[in-house]
Amino acid sequence: MGVATAPSGPVSESDRTGPGRAHWLRVARETADDLATDAVAREQAGKAPFDEVSRLREAGLLTLLIPAELGGGGADWPTAYAVVREIAVADGAIGQLLGCHYFLSWSARFFGEPALAARVERQSAAEQWCWGGGFAYQEMPLTLARKAGGYVLDGRQSYATGVLVADRLAMRAIRADTGEPLAVVVDSARHGVRIDGDADTFGQRLAAGGSVEFDAVPVVADDVLGSLSADEDVVSPLAALASPVGRLVSVQLCLGMAEGVLAEAREYSRAGHAPWHPAWPVGSPQDPQLLTTYGELTVLTRSASALTDQALLAVHGGLARGEDLTYDECAEISVLVAMAEAAASRAALESTARALDIIGARSASSRLGLDRFWRNARTHTLYEPVAHRLRDVGDYFLNGAHPPLIPLA
Template identity: 55%
Template structure:
């Protein structure tokens, strides 16, 4: 299947009314249905299990394309891909096959309740199974998900664990409480669990300090999701601004040219922004290649190799963050005062980039990059590094 062209078609449709949907701020049920109908949700599932059989390089490229049309939906799709891979990172081969076949058959969309800074979700043994209780914020996709991956702490052992569950259970409460100024359709509100039964086989694994290096790739993999949808937002802003400048923006009275597209200052600014986007894309592709190599190594991956992958991803994360924030703010310099009209929604690109780039401080990524460059060190495994 031509995944990239499919993604571009979906992204084009999303872009048509992205500003209006951003204003309406409704849970993205129709958008998820659009992804489901396109076949993109099963892209990473092996063909023999009913999926698309694509690799992570392709998935990252698809995320970038979708984010260019709508940053929120790019985030949703990226999280879906990562969460659907959690059984591979933490579970058994048998459990992974079971879930992937069911996901392909059911067209599942995956959401998460994994915020490590909300440690109050507990998993308590009870009559041969477990009970899940507590609340998580920033549960991206959970509001519209068919399956949820959640982080919890076992009350009997104190171990941090990963579980998978069906959100249709009445003890799962998914309020529509996401109302931030950016990524408004990412369904990143809260989720509460009240005595939700979890079977022993649905506890995928433990997030221990001695986790197999392959399992710790979960963090570079999701950080690279961020890289690509940041870049997609930036590229979407550039494309929208280019179309507007060519067709609507008027030349300045002192420019001496017939169209805004001939203005030397406009051209120079677009040149700067295009260079920034090209550079960030090169580093994003490098990060995608590094993650794919690590995933291909499987359980033979070493800690040193994992550390080098994380360092490569950190470089791309910094570059994509800086490029997205700069590009989405400065496109207004080359579109003009009329482009600030609310109906056009040019501000959404910056709001989207600014909102998610606060996920984890880029200053700490810079410290990782500097420490690796100067001292050859690798950041310890956390759900942020």
């Protein structure tokens, strides 16, 4: 059996509404430039990113994926991925926050009925919601128990992205009477919701991660988006596509961090010294060892980027097929995304570590702030390890086995 290929091409630009890809990429670059001006100071302060979310909201980026007829930007997933990557070049933590928001704010379309998805997205656009949370497995799952008029949600999730600044939380909960996993959306201000900024990670400090506790939180029927079952008899191929769509956000984030650190290291090397510390010279830009290192890291990052482009084309093609998508096609897409994950993770880890070697001992300066790239990349890859993805690729290549149908964010 061959390795995954795109099942179909992307929809054309004319099939979409809204300002268009060029507009959003320009907005993303302007926002990234704005974030870059104080990236080191903000990261070192480590405050909850309310100001950063306000910048994203004012730029219109929070509603980018919502259809224009529902009050959003009308963009597609390839555009959203490009925006996440552009933001991650300047600030990996805010890139993660935004990417998680895109996936969760779109989750009603994966798991819910069209009418429910439209209601959720229309309100999200009107009120400019920022979404946080995630659907990954927890050590002690949240439980959803029936009660008169709906449900109650109980339990604790030890870490979820974006929860410190989120207006809405999208979470995985197990239905108490049947054991079925469900996607649930909850107002973060609802009585019984407690959010703590207790993550204390050494990287991705501005991703607004923390723990969330739910104490008999009321949940109405419209707050239950749909099933998160991994059973092919329950979940549709389109809903199963949620996993590779979400994981491709992680790929773009890793590539953005790799590209960001290489851009800063290159600027330092070209200048010949740190702009704020002329006494700190750097090696000659004609140093063969320096050129070889830049060459190796450029090849590594560009190779991962090329593989990511193939995965993006496959994901977009799968979304375009909609209900016509098959499980075999979903498996092909998932495997191609897994390959991109492995390549992008390696590119991020090697680039962010070896960039420090390029600069040398001067990179230890907190004023330079290069360490934030390594800390951000290492933290993210600890939460999103790729060893099991490589096993999925190998099992698919050798045995034709489908990867697990597990959504995440």
